[in-house]
Amino acid sequence: MTRVGRVINLTVHGIGPAEREFDPGEDRTWVNIAQFEQVLDAVVGRDDVRITFDDGNSSDVRIALPRLLDRGLTAEFFVLAGEFGKPGRVTEDDVRSLLKAGMRVSSHGWAHRDWRQIDDKQAEEELTGAHQALSELTGQPVSRVAIPFGSYDRHVLRRLRQAGVTLAYTCDGGKATPGSWLQARTSLVCDLDANWIRRVLDDTASPALRARRLVARTVKRVRG
Numbered sequence: 088m089t090r091v092g093r094v095i096n097l098t099v100h101g102i103g104p105a106e107r108e109f110d111p112g113e114d115r116t117w118v119n120i121a122q123f124e125q126v127l128d129a130v131v132g133r134d135d136v137r138i139t140f141d142d143g144n145s146s147d148v149r150i151a152l153p154r155l156l157d158r159g160l161t162a163e164f165f166v167l168a169g170e171f172g173k174p175g176r177v178t179e180d181d182v183r184s185l186l187k188a189g190m191r192v193s194s195h196g197w198a199h200r201d202w203r204q205i206d207d208k209q210a211e212e213e214l215t216g217a218h219q220a221l222s223e224l225t226g227q228p229v230s231r232v233a234i235p236f237g238s239y240d241r242h243v244l245r246r247l248r249q250a251g252v253t254l255a256y257t258c259d260g261g262k263a264t265p266g267s268w269l270q271a272r273t274s275l276v277c278d279l280d281a282n283w284i285r286r287v288l289d290d291t292a293s294p295a296l297r298a299r300r301l302v303a304r305t306v307k308r309v310r311g
């Protein structure tokens with residue numbers, strides 16, 4: 088059952104064999120190619136589902152891009168402006184390939200820092216610096232972000248608004264309202280299977296889980 092006017096935002100991190108050392112906990116969000124294809128096949132024809140990619144992993148271009156194109160799907164890629172060409176990350180040329188293929192490229196910041204833990208100077212680099220670099224690279228204004236680690240509080244949200252961010256994605260799970268400034272996403276997980284896909288895409292979350300998500304989101308927006 089699809090509730091009118093709500094969307095499901097999915098987040099992909101990495102796919103297939105890892106090409107760099109994982110950060111702590113990162114293996115939880117890495118999927119294999121078969122799992123990724125299973126998700127894409129379930130998304131075809133669903134205009135209420137959006138696919139996003141975080142972290143600018145090289146699997147975005149090597150594995151994801153051809154499979155998206157095969158299915159006529161598009162996605163938004165949130166890349167790290169300070170990590171191009173590092174082991175396992177996309178290059179500037181990769182970004183150009185994504186754009187040329189009709190994909191959207193937006194910001195995941197500069198160096199994958201936790202935005203709740205940064206000082207003003209780092210915030211300048213993570214937001215203004217990254218937006219400038221990506222706008223130059225893509226030839227288009229870049230003002231949409233995916234918040235690293237989904238880590239935010241009211242100070243982070245204030246900085247995003249001051250930096251002119253037009254849309255901020257979190258990792259809070261559940262459905263989102265299209266057009267709203269802050270939108271929840273659901274991350275693919277390493278043990279996803281057909282049941283997981285059904286649960287997420289049909290959003291058969293129990294009322295108790297929905298209530299927990301709502302409380303968690305409210306706390307994050309106001310905490311300092």
Ligand SMILES: [Zn+2]
Nearest residue numbers: 141142235236
């Ligand atoms: Zn990330």
